[in-house]
Amino acid sequence: MTHFMIAGGGIAGLTAALALHRAGFTAVTVVEAARELRAVGAGLNIMPNAVRELAELGLIDELSARGLATRELRYYHRSGGLISTEPRGLAAGYHWPQLSIGRCALQSVLADAVRERLGPEALVPGVRVAAVEQQPHGRPRVRIQHRDGVHRGSGSLEPDVLIGADGIRSAVRAGLNPGEGEPPWNGQLIWRGVSRVPAERAGTFMFIAGDDRQKAVVYPMAAPDPEDGTVPVNWALAIPAEVAAESAPRDGSGAAAESPGAHRGDWDRRISVERVAHHYRGWEFGGVDVADVVSAAEAAYEYPMVDREPLERWSHGRTTLIGDAAHAMYPAGSNGATQSVVDARALAQALSVHRDPTDALAAYEAHRRPAMTEIQRANRSHGPEIVIALAHERAPGGFTDIDEVVPPAERAEIAARYAAKGAFDPATVNLGSPYEPGRPPALD
Secondary structure, eight states: OOOEEEEOOSHHHHHHHHHHHHTTOOOEEEEESSSSOOOOSOEEEEOHHHHHHHHHTTOHHHHHHHSEEEOEEEEEETTSOEEEEEEOGGGGTOSSOEEEEEHHHHHHHHHHHHHHHHOGGGEEESEEEEEEEEOTTSOEEEEEEEEETTEEEEEEEOOSEEEEOOOTTOHHHHHHSTTOOSOOEEEEEEEEEEEEEEHHHHOSSEEEEEOSSOEEEEEEOSOOOTTTOEEEEEEEEEEEHHHHGGGSOBOTTSSBSSOTTTTTTOTTEEEOHHHHHGGGTTOEETTEEHHHHHHTBSOEEEEEEEOOOOOSOSOBTTEEEOTHHHHOOOSOTTOHHHHHHHHHHHHHHHHHHOSSHHHHHHHHHHHHHHHHHHHHHHHHTTGGGHHHHHHHHHOTTOOSOHHHHSOHHHHHHHHHHHHHHTTOSHHHHTTOOSOOTTSOOOOO
């Protein structure tokens, strides 16, 4: 019986465990550094290609009950002008919805399913992968550190297959690529949070607004609460660090107390809501006031916008990478969690087809890595959100007719080109999942 060890109990790792179970593998252990599974961050948009895979894992009903099917995406110029409106999910002709959902809700659904299907012992908190060593026969030696309250210990394991799903600061990736260093930072900060606001102030659509330097992404994540009529709204704001520094806490000399790039890869750094809202006063789009929404939040979190350089290899012997550990990317096009889910299904499918795990990991990488490298690079150029930068570049003061600034054909081509990079256009997605166990997927 092949024993799989998954480093990381986030969306990628938990989905991988469920996908392996769906493919007939039962000896699966997920180790997670946190002593309790905590979902950091705020909300997520899961695109139809990933929702399709979650549906294949039998999770669609519960996820739909805890999230919201997004039907419309709007792009706005910073001045308030509407650049474009796009139908999404079912409204765009997909057979599956685009799902807006809290990260905590998604992660808890996945974790509960792992415990139910693979047993409570399959998910082990308080265990961190500290180092990975590749042995001559291809099997990894994994050094772990564990803690149980005040008790700490360490040891080593040799699983048959190691899957690195441990995020942008992946210890598995570091073991395969020693000396890679810190995630590169582009000088932008992301501020995130969730607010509960009355439904009439939340909007019924997702929007992305701003210019080539400052941006706001805002969307509701559930239907109105039947008791108080409020809606949870996710917001993610991108801002240059030098602009954000205007409201940063100061030390006695008047200098910023801390470098904004000091916490790369840490989603859990809390800052004041007031500091965030200050920079978005006057930003109102489709009746949704960004500063008003932000001010309703209980907390705000800061995260330097970082990614990882594309790798030439994900797989070494019987060790491979998925999710952010493999291809951390800038947050554009709703592809972070989406591609983690697809990675997990593709990996499990390859393992079901190839008897030799080394061959399976190589096949998985050949199928997934080229497309993910393309999306990583596209996201560094704003991905589909480039329409906002183009509109600002060509009409910095705003416009009367967007068609004269960014013609409809150009806007459509930008969206179609990006969708084609990841094979998540409606025609491809609606063919059905290519990751059924035992059936090789068609290579793109």
